Amino acid sequence: MNPSTRRRTVADLAGLPIERTLHRATPFLKWAGGKSQLLAAYEQNFPYEFRSYFEPFTGGGAVFFYLKNSRPAFDATLSDLNGELVNCYTMIRDEVEVLIKELKKHKNEQEYFYAVRALDPAKLTEAQRAARLIYMNKTCFNGLYRVNSKGQFNVPFGSYKNPRFCDDTNLRACSAALDGVEILHQPFHHVLKTAKKGDFVYFDPPYHPLSSTANFTSYTKNSFSAEDQETLAEVATRLHKRGCMFMLSNSDTPFIRDLYKQFEIKTIYAMRAINCKADGRGPVAEVLVTNY
Numbered sequence: 001m002n003p004s005t006r007r008r009t010v011a012d013l014a015g016l017p018i019e020r021t022l023h024r025a026t027p028f029l030k031w032a033g034g035k036s037q038l039l040a041a042y043e044q045n046f047p048y049e050f051r052s053y054f055e056p057f058t059g060g061g062a063v064f065f066y067l068k069n070s071r072p073a074f075d076a077t078l079s080d081l082n083g084e085l086v087n088c089y090t091m092i093r094d095e096v097e098v099l100i101k102e103l104k105k106h107k108n109e110q111e112y113f114y115a116v117r118a119l120d121p122a123k124l125t126e127a128q129r130a131a132r133l134i135y136m137n138k139t140c141f142n143g144l145y146r147v148n149s150k151g152q153f154n155v156p157f158g159s160y161k162n163p164r165f166c167d168d169t170n171l172r173a174c175s176a177a178l179d180g181v182e183i184l185h186q187p188f189h190h191v192l193k194t195a196k197k198g199d200f201v202y203f204d205p206p207y208h209p210l211s212s213t214a215n216f217t218s219y220t221k222n223s224f225s226a227e228d229q230e231t232l233a234e235v236a237t238r239l240h241k242r243g244c245m246f247m248l249s250n251s252d253t254p255f256i257r258d259l260y261k262q263f264e265i266k267t268i269y270a271m272r273a274i275n276c277k278a279d280g281r282g283p284v285a286e287v288l289v290t291n292y
């Protein structure tokens with residue numbers, strides 16, 4: 001049997017388009033703090049098997065998609081406080097063809113970009129909102145997601161020659177990976193409502209700033225304070241007592257090390273793709289906390 005026949009047979013059996021079965025889903029957005037570059041360093045720290053998976057700060061979802069491609073099947077709950085992002089995941093899971101159709105209507109032109117940026121998401125359909133977010137993420141400067149105090153996207157046009165804002169193959173693969181996944185718009189501590197013994201929770205919060213001027217906390221219109229970091233450490237401790245496994249990424253600061261001192265803390269070196277620090281060149285030390 002030649003490879004093309006074999007491929008068709010696998011896809012036919014699953015009743016899915018070929019690309020939904022063969023392409024490995026990767027993040028469909030570029031996200032500040034995205035973990036794609038760190039997956040190799042994280043690999044030996046992930047548990048191999050777990051009951052359900054929870055990611056309460058999903059962002060670009062690099063860890064979720066990685067685990068989906070490398071672990072036995074698992075149930076998952078993805079959540080985030082960014083409503084536009086959560087809508088995007090939901091549309092990819094439920095209406096990927098409608099979303100692709102909407103995305104194809106967009107153009108990589110400066111004036112057009114600013115007109116789309118100025119639209120009020122509340123006046124668009126859910127598919128249009130999701131397409132708008134992906135389009136702006138791929139064509140804006142540096143792929144950043146940043147909003148002003150009113151929650152309005154405020155990143156300028158990127159002037160890239162040929163940004164691939166409609167990668168239908170990957171979007172369909174993401175849709176397949178998200179099939180059956182619970183997607184929720186909620187603050188991180190709500191993970192306590194459903195996580196049970198044997199579950200695995202990965203926390204990737206906005207990082208505690210290394211200095212008072214190095215603060216990038218604008219994924220949502222609310223910033224993430226030192227009190228939020230303390231609440232997060234309490235949530236992690238409660239999950240630990242419940243018999244859940246948790247893993248947490250954060251910056252390497254005395255404050256964060258102190259919050260998690262009862263757990264295992266490893267140092268990981270990251271080359272950050274989006275770094276708001278002027279001195280953000282070269283590897284930056286981060287911590288990886290685990291309780292297993």
Ligand SMILES: C[S@@+](CC[C@H](N)C(=O)[O-])C[C@H]1O[C@@H](n2cnc3c(N)ncnc32)[C@H](O)[C@@H]1O
Pocket residue numbers: 031032033034035036056057058059060061062063079080081082186187188189204205206207219220224
């Ligand atoms: C560091 S990013 C996650 C990056 C992600 N792991 C990736 O690979 O792309 C942090 C995420 O936390 C979300 N967030 C901020 N405050 C939150 C809160 N209080 N509860 C839940 N999510 C929050 C932001 O919207 C953002 O998507």
